[in-house]
Amino acid sequence: MSPARRRDAVKTAQETLRVSQRLACRAICQPRSTQRYAASGVTGGEKELVAKIFALAAEHPRYGYRRIGRLLEQDGRHVNHKRLYRLWRREGLHVPAKPRRRRKRNADSGAGKIEPIETGQVVWAWDVISDQTTAGHKLSWLSILNEATRECLALDVHRGISASVALSVLQQTAHHYGAPQCLRSDNSRHLTARKIRQWLSVMSIELAVGQPGSPWENARVEAFHRRMRDEFLNVDSFGSLEEARLLTARWQYHYNHRRAHSALDYLTPSEFARRLREGKSAPETDK
Numbered sequence: 001m002s003p004a005r006r007r008d009a010v011k012t013a014q015e016t017l018r019v020s021q022r023l024a025c026r027a028i029c030q031p032r033s034t035q036r037y038a039a040s041g042v043t044g045g046e047k048e049l050v051a052k053i054f055a056l057a058a059e060h061p062r063y064g065y066r067r068i069g070r071l072l073e074q075d076g077r078h079v080n081h082k083r084l085y086r087l088w089r090r091e092g093l094h095v096p097a098k099p100r101r102r103r104k105r106n107a108d109s110g111a112g113k114i115e116p117i118e119t120g121q122v123v124w125a126w127d128v129i130s131d132q133t134t135a136g137h138k139l140s141w142l143s144i145l146n147e148a149t150r151e152c153l154a155l156d157v158h159r160g161i162s163a164s165v166a167l168s169v170l171q172q173t174a175h176h177y178g179a180p181q182c183l184r185s186d187n188s189r190h191l192t193a194r195k196i197r198q199w200l201s202v203m204s205i206e207l208a209v210g211q212p213g214s215p216w217e218n219a220r221v222e223a224f225h226r227r228m229r230d231e232f233l234n235v236d237s238f239g240s241l242e243e244a245r246l247l248t249a250r251w252q253y254h255y256n257h258r259r260a261h262s263a264l265d266y267l268t269p270s271e272f273a274r275r276l277r278e279g280k281s282a283p284e285t286d287k
Contacts, residue, residue: 006030049079050087057093062231064095070260070268122180123147125221126154126170126191128161129228133238141248142166143228144173147184147220149273150261153177155252157244163193170196174203182206184218227255 001009006028013024025032056068063071065081065088072079088094126144133139140161144154154173158165174180183200185191187209200207210217232251238244260266267275 003030003034007035010035046087049077050091052077053084053087053093054091060231061235062095065093066262066266067260070266071258074258121182122178123182123184124153124173124180125184125218126166127186127218127221127225128188128191129225129233131233131238133240133244135239137241139238139241139244141228142169143221143224144170145221145224146177146180146269146273149269149276150220150224150264151269151273152224152252152255155248157241157248159241161190163190163195166190166193167196167199171199179203179205182208184208184210184221186210186215186218187212 007030009028010021010024010030013019013028014021017024021035022032024030025035052072053068056071057063060067060071065084068088069079069081069084072084123146124144125147126142128140128142130138130140138159139157140159141155141157142161142165143152145151146153153176154169156165156169170183183205185207192207192209197207215222228251232247236247236251238247255269257268257270259268261269261272264272
């Protein structure tokens with residue numbers, strides 16, 4: 001038992017059996033100094049820290065104490081992870097666990113038919129995710145992700161994503177960041193249209209298309225969309241397309257520059273990408 005529970009047991013023994021504190025402590029193996037210890041209470045600095053933790057937890061309700069700690073560090077406040085966890089538990093903060101559905105994979109479903117990308121190649125992954133405005137109008141986001149750094153290179157929202165819109169976003173992203181060696185996609189018609197394949201062929205970009213019904217073949221962007229749905233789409237509401245674009249730009253910046261990524265040893269994607277460019281040692285990412 002913890003010292004606090006032993007302290008309660010000693011008090012219960014004293015009241016129930018009407019024995020002295022010395023005898024009750026000896027029977028329960030509780031040091032008398034620990035029994036007589038009185039907590040000094042919360043200091044002013046700790047109150048300020050707890051208030052900051054509550055503010056960050058309210059702003060990011062799907063973040064656990066580790067990511068809240070990284071946000072505190074980015075704001076110039078370094079808190080020991082053990083102390084942060086103690087305060088987190090003491091204040092009753094937690095992130096509700098979401099049950100995961102387990103899917104049976106068929107060995108012949110084509111999950112491994114996409115050839116592995118050689119080490120050092122720049123691989124992008126893209127896909128579309130949908131939501132709606134408060135009035136019920138459909139919104140679609142086209143996201144482009146760097147598989148190595150997890151950076152969200154593009155996150156454009158429109159009423160609908162056509163092949164022309166997808167090609168325009170892809171061209172703008174390639175012009176800004178440089179063209180990749182490979183683009184990973186599912187088999188959606190608007191992402192594998194003829195005009196997109198022609199442009200990729202001209203740019204000498206390999207197109208890796210997953211098999212129908214096999215989302216795990218594009219796992220990076222699927223995981224990104226799961227976080228986006230959990231931390232952004234399910235939290236914010238959109239009154240119009242313009243409001244959705246404004247909130248999307250803000251969340252994309254937060255994801256790239258503020259959100260700690262557990263697979264990157266709790267670095268942000270921008271920090272991890274900078275380390276790779278500078279040739280510094282970086283934590284290994286999950287395969």
